[in-house]
Every structure is written in C-alpha cells, then in structure tokens.
Amino acid sequence: MTVVRDAVKAALKAQRIETPSWSYGNSGTRFKVFAQSGVPRTPWEKLDDASKVHEFTGVAPKVSLHIPWDRVEDYAALAAYAKERGLELGAINSNTFQDDDYRLGSVCHPDPKVRRKAVGHLLECVDIMDATGSTDLKLWFADGTNYPGQDDIAGRQERLAESLAEVYARLGEDQRILLEYKFFEPAFYTTDVPDWGTAYAHCLKLGPKAQVVVDTGHHAPGTNIEFIVALLLREGRLGGFDFNSRFYADDDLMVGSADPFQLFRIMHEVAKNGGLRTETNVAFMLDQCHNIEAKIPAVIRSVMNVQEATAKALLVDRDALTAAQAAGDVLAANAVLMDAYNTDVRPLLREVREEQGLHPDPVAAYAASGWQERIASERVGGEQAGWGA
Numbered sequence: 119m120t121v122v123r124d125a126v127k128a129a130l131k132a133q134r135i136e137t138p139s140w141s142y143g144n145s146g147t148r149f150k151v152f153a154q155s156g157v158p159r160t161p162w163e164k165l166d167d168a169s170k171v172h173e174f175t176g177v178a179p180k181v182s183l184h185i186p187w188d189r190v191e192d193y194a195a196l197a198a199y200a201k202e203r204g205l206e207l208g209a210i211n212s213n214t215f216q217d218d219d220y221r222l223g224s225v226c227h228p229d230p231k232v233r234r235k236a237v238g239h240l241l242e243c244v245d246i247m248d249a250t251g252s253t254d255l256k257l258w259f260a261d262g263t264n265y266p267g268q269d270d271i272a273g274r275q276e277r278l279a280e281s282l283a284e285v286y287a288r289l290g291e292d293q294r295i296l297l298e299y300k301f302f303e304p305a306f307y308t309t310d311v312p313d314w315g316t317a318y319a320h321c322l323k324l325g326p327k328a329q330v331v332v333d334t335g336h337h338a339p340g341t342n343i344e345f346i347v348a349l350l351l352r353e354g355r356l357g358g359f360d361f362n363s364r365f366y367a368d369d370d371l372m373v374g375s376a377d378p379f380q381l382f383r384i385m386h387e388v389a390k391n392g393g394l395r396t397e398t399n400v401a402f403m404l405d406q407c408h409n410i411e412a413k414i415p416a417v418i419r420s421v422m423n424v425q426e427a428t429a430k431a432l433l434v435d436r437d438a439l440t441a442a443q444a445a446g447d448v449l450a451a452n453a454v455l456m457d458a459y460n461t462d463v464r465p466l467l468r469e470v471r472e473e474q475g476l477h478p479d480p481v482a483a484y485a486a487s488g489w490q491e492r493i494a495s496e497r498v499g500g501e502q503a504g505w506g507a
C-alpha cells in the first residue's frame with residue numbers, strides 16, 4: 119500500500135498543468151464584461167500572475183499565449199522574463215477569428231487572398247514559437263457556414279487540408295500542431311473542424327507531428343469524452359487537453375466544477391493508457407475565462423481540481439479492475455472505479471504539497487500572500503488586458 123501511495127505521490131509531483139494567459143485578463147459574455155481590479159495590462163503582467171499560480175501549486179510552470187492578444191516586440195525577452203519567474207512559455211494559440219476579413223472563414227475561406235492572410239498568421243505563430251522555445255501550435259478555427267448551400271462542404275475541407283499542410287511543412291523538428299475541434303459556434307450550420315474524427319483525419323494526413331486537442335467544453339451534451347480520449351491515446355494522437363467545465367455549450371467554467379466525475383473518468387483513461395508518462399507528451403492545458411469570480415484563485419482552484427481527479431484516477435486498483443473485467447463481474451468492476459472516485463484525496467494532496475515545500479492549501483496561501491492587494495493598488499492606469507488585448 120505504501121508503495122502504491124508513493125507511486126501516486128510521485129506521479130502527482132511530476133504532473134504539469136499549463137495555464138492560459140487569457141484566464142488572467144478581463145473576460146465576459148456577449149452581454150457584459152465585468153472588469154476586476156488588479157487585472158494585468160500587458161503579457162508581462164499576465165506572466166507575473168501565472169507565476170503566483172505556480173508558486174502556490176508547484177505544478178503550473180507553463181503559460182499558453184494567444185496571438186495577437188499577447189503580441190510583444192521581443193518574444194525572446196518575454197520567454198526570458200518567464201524563465202526568471204520559474205515559468206516557460208507553452209502553446210501558442212493562433213487567432214483567425216477577429217478580423218473583418220474572416221466573415222466567411224479563414225483557412226477555409228472561398229477567397230484565396232483571405233486564406234493566404236490566415237496561413238500567414240499561422241506561419242507567424244511558428245516564428246514566435248521559434249523565439250519563445252514553445253513546441254505546440256494550437257489551432258482552433260472559427261470556420262464554418264450558417265446556411266445550407268452557403269459554401270461547398272468538401273471544398274472547404276480541401277482548403278483546410280492545403281492550409282494545414284503548408285503550416286505543417288514549416289514546423290521545426292520538436293514542434294507540433296495541436297488541432298482543436300468544436301461542434302458549433304460561431305458557425306451554426308456546418309463547422310469545418312466539428313469533431314475529433316475530422317481533426318484526427320487531418321492529423322493523420324499531415325503526419326506524426328499533428329495531434330488532436332480535446333477541449334472538454336466542445337462536445338454535444340452526452341458525448342462520452344473519455345472514450346475519445348482512450349481512442350486517441352491508443353492511436354498516439356492525443357496532443358493535449360483544453361480543460362474547462364460546461365453546463366450548456368462552450369461555457370469555459372472552472373474545470374471539475376460542473377462534473378468532477380466526468381473529469382475523473384477522463385483522467386482514469388489518461389492514467390490507464392499511458393497519458394501521464396512524460397514521453398506521451400499530453401499537454402494538460404486549461405482554457406477558461408473567469409468572468410465573475412476572482413481570477414488567480416480560480417486558476418489555482420482549477421489546477422487543484424485537475425490534481426484531485428488525477429489522484430483519484432491513480433488510486434484505481436487496476437489489478438482488481440482487470441480481474442473483475444476478465445471475470446465479467448460488472449458490479450465489481452464498477453465498484454472499483456467508484457471506490458477510487460469516492461476517496462477523499464485532499465489529505466494526500468496536502469501531503470504531496472508539504473513534501474514539495476509548499477503550503478498545503480494553495481488557495482489560503484495565495485489569499486495570505488498579499489499579491490491580490492498589491493496588484494489592485496499598483497496596476498492603475500493603462501488598459502487592462504481583456505478579450506482581444
């Protein structure tokens with residue numbers, strides 16, 4: 119039992135969770151953005167906030183950037199700034215959805231000039247990766263159509279494939295494309311990368327440096343996400359996660375808040391199928407917006423939620439599970455999973471943190487650190503970062 123516990127602790131200490139720069143900025147719905155005090159005004163300040171999440175959790179050293187929201191003159195300097203704070207720059211997220219030119223799409227647009235502009239942006243993102251040392255180019259396309267007949271469905275797939283191939287050819291040795299899917303929004307009739315199957319088909323054509331990203335908020339209600347995870351891992355094409363919670367659509371709420379059991383089921387498939395091994399290179403990223411709650415504590419809480427689900431997944435008695443499955447003992451197999459899920463892993467995680475020299479309660483430690491008060495008083499003037507900045 120101690121051996122198991124030690125192995126679980128070691129796996130928890132080794133796990134890395136990447137936080138998104140946009141979770142630190144102001145965000146909202148199409149109805150209202152509620153500005154908060156102390157919100158970063160620049161990518162540099164977003165890194166300062168991310169460093170607090172890492173300081174108190176010990177497992178969040180990577181930060182995803184979004185271009186052009188995090189545009190700076192000197193990306194190498196931004197990477198150096200991150201390094202000074204114990205951070206690394208993670209995935210570079212492209213943005214081909216905020217220009218007027220993209221009304222009918224970006225890489226799937228019927229006009230070659232618009233496709234050229236979109237591909238140009240993606241290539242620029244790879245240049246930025248060269249400067250920051252980032253290995254992951256995360257692509258999410260808002261492309262699709264609203265009305266039957268609006269455009270040629272297969273033709274758009276062809277344009278997508280051509281655009282992706284050009285970007286793939288530009289990747290360096292250690293760089294990869296993480297292709298994200300979403301079943302609808304902003305397009306409502308067809309979406310050009312609506313599901314894991316479409317993303318997987320494109321990745322297969324591209325080659326081994328293209329993998330699928332599973333954003334947990336991007337599925338139709340009732341979709342069995344853990345099945346997708348198991349399948350992609352088996353095929354070597356699970357590049358990573360964009361973790362968040364949803365009740366309805368792309369809600370981007372804190373991961374593990376709406377359905378912690380689903381998160382556990384996902385992490386069980388990850389753990390069981392080798393997804394926690396460093397060499398499998400699954401990026402555990404958050405993709406969240408904190409519209410009404412305090413941002414840094416929400417990111418800390420989210421990291422902890424992923425850790426709790428991971429700990430429970432690691433506690434699954436695999437031998438007992440395999441034996442029950444082989445014996446066709448449905449109830450016993452299910453009970454093994456439920457036992458792990460119903461375990462209170464918070465004491466174990468407190469121990470893990472103490473062994474790493476951290477405060478056992480990251481949320482309390484952050485609250486006591488005075489950082490929130492400091493940024494609220496110091497970050498005055500200038501424009502707070504938000505969606506699109």
Ligand code: PSV
Nearest residue numbers: 211258298300333360368405
């Ligand atoms: C839009 O749906 C989205 O939420 C995608 O999940 C991307 O990962 C994210 O925006 C950042 O571009």
Ligand code: MN
Nearest residue numbers: 298333360405
């Ligand atoms: Mn996402």
Ligand code: MN
Nearest residue numbers: 333335336368
């Ligand atoms: Mn999304």
